[in-house]
Amino acid sequence: MQTAQYSALGEAARRFIAEKRRLLIDGQWVDAADGKTFAAIDPATEGEICQLAEAGPDDVDRAVKAARRAFEDSKWSRMRPADRERLLLKLADLVEANTDQLAGLESLDVGKPLFLARIIDVHGTVEFLRYMAGWATKVEGRTLDVSIGIPNAEFQAYTLRQPIGVVAQIIPWNFPLAMAAWKLAPALAVGCTAVLKPAEQTCLTALRLGELIQEAGFPAGVVNILTGPGETTGAALVAHPGIDKIAFTGSTGVGKLIGKSAMDSLKRVSLELGGKSPVIIAADADLDQAIQGAADAIFFNQGQVCTAGSRLYAEQSVFDRVVAGVADIAKSLKLGAGYAPDTQLGPLVSGEQMERVLHYIDTGRREGGEVVTGGARHGGQGYFVQPTVFTNCGPNATVLREEIFGPVLVASPYRSVDDIAALANDTSYGLAASIWSNNLSFVHRLTKRIKAGTVWVNCHNFVDPNLPFGGFKQSGLGRENGRDAIDLYTETKTVLMKI
């Protein structure tokens, strides 16, 4: 369904959605073997954007076999690291050259404001690809001394870091293009091959990226892209015996399923899962900055961010002021389609997600929480939910415990360092936290005690390609980005030589 309102997306984006989109297998764009398709949906209008091929088990099998052939093929495995780097840099240039189109597709498919799609999603992807390209030439092992050995014998020992092989990469719908890059770039940098499955809600930019990967000149089969539901396409991919490693970003529930399935054949697995990240505002903080920061921490991308600051803790003496400030910002946000001018907050990604978030809001009310602002669907068409702030939720309130993945904040007061350390850690998650304070002792004491993969101080949701990213506890397994991402896609081989 193409309507006049899509003019803001630009000609190139509209051209891309004018056709049914297919699967990328072994360098070819193909229909699903059984011809099945499903619809991409515009979350702002609930209308169909275009049809997408739905990969079944036969397609999964063909894609994994293509990735295996490409991995064993000397064209890829013996390619000079500098040439892999150049391919990734070429891809970055192509993504940059197609910024308008990719931002338009991302805004349409996810519902995010066009200007954010351009800066965060597309530009962030370009920077990420350029950063990761550099690692292709920096993979290194170590030389080691043998510790015991045998008398009168001499040894030489060293380690190699070698690509794991064929990786299955399953990504979520909140930052589709950026997540595709986070997964593909380090794997390709070290010489793995990949089968990528974007989330069924948001396939468009991954498919366009597939075209750009071909244009950049990656050999056929190095990257394969399959679209389809998690329960079928995703599950078939995870279970396929030809996969050496699974890299997954998504919900904790599915992450656990994937982890269990991976153990059947001891596939390597890395998981980037959910969160319930605390935002901690001390009375000494620059409050204007902290209030804006707390609002951004939860409302950015409609709260559909694994590191969303969904639990706000403000020191007792400033609690009322902080809550009123965040609520004022929530009320001022302009909701609309991502591609409409002036939109600050878009729709949620799907009807299912909207229902899930509205259900959490109802549960929060039923369990005694007080809605300071928001608390309902916005409008009758499109998956819009008002930015919502809760107070007075008990320590066991569902909205304080479970990841909502929507624009819903739960605010609570705290009294002391001990108090806030216990509150911050009173969760099964451990992805991130932010502390807003200028008191160095308070910040350092708390930073050490918080069980989370990232602690931000006087900022939130800042993710950098060079900084390790991942979760403590049920927020995941492994670290992405920086050198850690290289470790995720390589195996260590020990070489011991008697000389």
Ligand code: ADP
């Ligand atoms: P959400 O519930 O918010 O959609 P999911 O964790 O279900 O988050 O989705 C993240 C990714 O995992 C998506 O690409 C989805 O298709 C995929 N997925 C969902 N269920 C499974 C599964 N059982 N096996 C493999 N992949 C799955």
Ligand code: MG
């Ligand atoms: Mg799901």
